[in-house]
Amino acid sequence: MATDAPLLELTDVRKHYAVSGGPLGLKTVGAVRAVDGLSFSVRAGETLSIVGESGCGKTTTARLILKLEEPTAGAISFEGRRLDTLDAAGLRHFRGSVQAVFQDPWSSLNPRMTVGRIIAEPMIVQARLSRQDRQDRVAELMTQVGLRREQAELYPHQFSGGQRQRIAIARALSVDPKLIVLDEPVSALDVSIRAQILNLLKDLQDRLGLSYVMIAHHLATVRHMSHHVAVMYLGQLVEIAPGRELFRRPLHPYTQALYSAALSTHVGRPLSEPALKGEIPSPLNPPSGCRFHPRCPHALAECSASEPALVEIEPGRRVQDCSCVRRLISAAAK
C-alpha cells in the first residue's frame, strides 16, 4: 500500500510568533517558538500521529500542514511540490487533496447550514457536479459514516457530539482527499464514543487508502491506528518511531513519561516511571540544551549544555541524542 515517495514532507519547519511590547506595543520583544525545526514525512496510506502535551505546537503543526498559516522558515511539500510556491491551479489541487477534522464538533459545523449543505460544501467549491450528483454523493457519504441519508435536511444542533464528528468526517471525505489532518478528533467526545469514531477512521483508511496526520495528547488514543508516532515537546520532535516499536520500547524519557501516564489508568499495572512533574516551560524562553531537562527524571549535568540533535538509531526511528537517552539505551542493552 505504501509507496516510497512521501506524500507529505516537512523539512526543518519553524513557526515563530512575534511578541510585541513596549509602551505602544510597536516593538518586537521576543518570539514564541511554537514550532521549532520539525522534519518528518508521511507516506500514502499511512497514519502519522503527533503526540504531546497542550502547548507543544502540535495544533500549530496541523495548521501549517493545512496551509492555514505559513511557516516562518523551512519547507512543507505535498506530493513533492512546495506549498509556498503553489500557483492557483496547484493550490486548488492541494485544497481538494487535503482535508481536516477538528477537535470541537460544536464549532466546526456552521449552525446555519443543513448537514447536507455542510457535507457538500467542499464539492461545490472543488468539483463541477450536477445538483443531483451532489445529493447522491452526500447520501452515499452519510451512509458511509453511519448516518441516515434523511438526516441531510437537519441542522447540526439536532445531532450529538459523536454524530457531529461523523458529519465532519463525511465532509472531509467528500472530495476524495489523499490526506486528512485529524486534530484531536476524539478528545472532545465521550469516552464511550471515542472507540467508535477511531474504528470508523481506521475502516475508512483501509477502504479508501487515506493518509492521516493525527494529533493527540494521549498515547492511548493513537495506539491502535498509528503506523508512525511522533512525540513533540516544546515545538520539537523528541522521538519518532514506527508505532509498534515506540509502544514496545519508548526511548526518550519524555516518551516514557507519556507512556506511563497512558498506562497508569490500567488496573493492576504498577507505575514503571515517575509521573511528570511541573508545567511545560514557556516556548517564549525555552530551557537551554535539551528542552526537557528541567522536568526529566534522568537529567544529567551535561543535558543543559548542548541542544541534542535528532539521530536515526534504527531504520525509521529517530530520537533526540541526549546524554541521558544514550545512557538509558546502553543500560537497557545490558
Next chain:
Amino acid sequence: MALSKGSGAPRLAAGKGHPLGLWHQLRELPLVPMGAIALLLVMAIAAPLLAPYPPTEQSLLDRLMPPFWIAGGDLLHPLGTDHYGRDVLSRVIWGARVSLSVALVAIVVAGAIGTVVGIIAGYFGGFIEIALMRVADAFLAIPAVLVAIMLGATLGPSFENVVAVIGLLYWPRYARQVRGETLAIKGSDYVKLARVAGCSSTRILATHIFPNLVPSLLVLASLQVGAAIILEATLSFLGVGIPPPQPAWGVIVEDGRGMLASAWWISLFPGLAIAITVLAFNLTGDWIRDRLDPKLRSR
C-alpha cells in the same frame, strides 16, 4: 443547493416536533406589543382608508374642537381638531405612515452601511480596520441630536434628509457589533474548514459569516426602530425634520405646543402614539433578542 431550503432561517428552540409546540410558541409571543405594531402597520398602510379626513384639510369653522367625550366635542372629530380645524385623529393615523417609513428606511440605511463597514473591518483587519473603527468611534462620541439638528438645518427639512441624517448617525452601532461578531465567526473552526475546502473570501463572507450575523442584526434593528422614531420626532418637533404641513407625529406635537393649556389634545395624542410605538418596538426587540441571541441560546 436543494437540500438547504432556508438554511439561513433561524430555528426557534421550542416547538419542532412537539405536539403542543405551536401553542407554546404562541403563548410566549409578546402579544400586546406585537398587536400594537400590527395596528400601527395597518394604520400606516391603510391611512387613506382609515382616516376620516385628509390630514391637511382645514376647516376653520371647526377649529380647536375638543375630543368627543368633552363638552363641545363631536363624534365627527373623535380626537378633536387643531387650530386650523384639521382632524387630530386623521393626522395621527397619517403620522404613523410618515414616522414608521422614516424610521424603517433610516434603520435599513444605517444597517446596510454599518454591516458593510463592520464586515470589512472585522474580516480584513489591519489598517483598514483601525481607520474604519476610529471613524465609527468618532461618530459614536458626537451627541446625536446636536449633529442631527445641525445637519437638518443645513440640508433643510425633507423626508430624504431625515433618513440620511438618522442613517448617518446610527450606522456606527451596527459597524461595531458586526465587526466584533465577524471577528468571532472568522476565528471559528467552520470558517477554517471552509478555507481548507478551498472557499474564496467572498464565499466565506456570503455563506458563513453573513448568515450568522443576521439574528443579531435583527435584534439591533428592532431595538433601534424606537430610537429612530424618537430622533425623527425630535427633529420634526424642532422644525428641522419632516416639513410642517405633513403630519409627522413630531410636527403635530409641535403644532399643539403653544396651546398645551387650552387645547392639550393636539399634542397629547401624537405624543401617546410615539410613546406606544417606541415601547412596542422595544419590547418586541427584547423578545427577539431573548429568542435569537446566540449567546443566550447556546447555554
